[in-house]
Amino acid sequence: MGRDLSAxxxxxxxxxxxxxxxxxxxxxxxxxVRAYIEGAGADGLTASANPAAWQAIRLQGRVLADLRGADTGLHLLGLDLPHPLLLAPVAFHRLVHEQGEAATVLAAGATDSLMVVSTQASLPLEQIAAAAHGPLWFQLYMQPRREDTLRLVRRAEAAGYRALVVTVDAPVNGLRNMEQRAGFRLPDDIRAVNLDGMAPPEIREEPGRCAVFLGLMDAAPRWEDIAWLKSQTALPVVLKGITGAADAERAVGIGADGVIVSNHGGRALDGLPPTAEILPVVAGAIAGRVPVLCDGGIRRGTDVLKALALGASAVLVGRPQLHALAVGGPQGVAHMLTILRAELEVAMALTGCRRLRDIDTGALWPERRAW
Structure with a gap:
């Protein structure tokens, strides 16, 4: 594929x-590689709508506010964090940098940022943890065999990860046409190393049929699997990929410790609403019972402020970390996070918000439209 991973x-x-x-x-x-990173489901409607929806929301400026002692700190699932910017779980960092996730986690430590490590990381989860200088969460794709899922959980626990983020919105991959047209395939030296030795789903073959209803969905996780997972670990369990009030209610009812409003960056089901539209619906259903986080199209500190105003406790950024890693290595990722935090602080200052808890719908123009 002609990768150039020189420094x-x-x-x-x-x-x-x-x-x-x-x-x-x-x-x-x-x-x-660019097609893989930027690729979206089908026509990319949801992927395009994500950033556009944040951009469409207008802010309410406030003047002469007392911002002495202002800060961006928060308490989230047992952790005191200096800011609400998290690195979302993104697969295969070695596609863009030879050191892969080990480089990204250095940037996370340098900027006091929490990183969520993907099941599909290109380095062992233990190696990433050993390079960390701050807290990590582990993103979990539940496996067809419960013993394999439990093996991943025990490894994450032993390595010191502080929570499990279960991705629930992608039991099958979206049809990423951009990626298909570009002929993307993983290089021979990159794979999801944390899944080595684990059994894939058993797929039946029928002429003219895809695998979705021939075994993939038979092996997909269900609500009872989340209840089982909760019974197997003391770590907080966060469900990533909640896009509606009914699933939000069920997540809380089954014992989820938090939810992440996410449409998978538009990479799974095309045609879902942007996360800026979904967030207030889910936050309203959750009603403060557990933290609500959000990803999808966050590209500016003003986007972060808008998400917090609509009910998020924190946000996650996905693609930007690979962009920065490809351009500047760990220094690039640290710089990207520094930019985003500075933009958030400027936005807070100009909307009169001294603390994150002060950010509510009063920071938004009353006639806001998010879509």
Whole structure:
């Protein structure tokens, strides 16, 4: 695939926002890798709608507020965090940097950012934890065999991960046409190493049929599997991929310790609403019983403030971390997070919000439209 993973150049002088990292990464990465990272389900309607929806929300400026002692700290699932910016679980960091997730986790530590490590990381979860200088959560894809799921959980517990983030919205991959057209495939030296030795779903073969209803969904997790997982670990369990009030209610009822409003970055089911539209619906259903987090199209500190105003406790950023890693290595990821935090602080200052808890719908223009 012609990957060029030589040491990234110094961060270009014109990189001052996350969109600049995306632009430089697009020029640096081979076409198939770029198609994998940027690829979305089908026509990309949801992927395009995610950032557009945040951009459409208007803010309410406030002047002469007393912001002495302002900060961005929060308490989340037993952790005191200095800011609400989390690195979302993203697979295969070695596609863009030779050190992969080990480089990203250095940036997380340097910026006091919580990183959520993917089941499909290109390095062992223990190796990533050993390089960490801050708290980690482990994103869990539940496996067809419960013993394999439990093996991943026990490894995460032993390595010191502080929570499990169970992705529930992708029992099958979306049909990513951009990726298909580019002919993307993983290089021979990159794989989901944490799944080595685990049994894949048993797929039946029938002419003219895809695998979805021939075994994939038979092996997909169900609500009873979440209840079982809760009974097997003392770690907080967060469900990622909640897109409606009914599932939010059921998540709380089954004992989830938190939920993440996510449409998988538009990579799974195309046609879902943007997360800015879903977030207030889910937050309203949760009604403060457990933390609500959000991802999908967060590209500016103003987007973060808007998400917090609509009910999120924190946000996660996905693609931008790979853009920054491809361009500037660990320094790039740290710089990307620093930009986002600075933008959030400026937005808080100009909307008169001294603490995260002060951010509510009063920070939004009354006639806001998010879609």
């Amino acid at each position: 990234p150049h110094a961060i270009p002088a014109d990189v001052v926002a996350l969109c600049d990292y995306a632009r430089h990464a697009s020029a640096r990465l081979p076409d198939p």
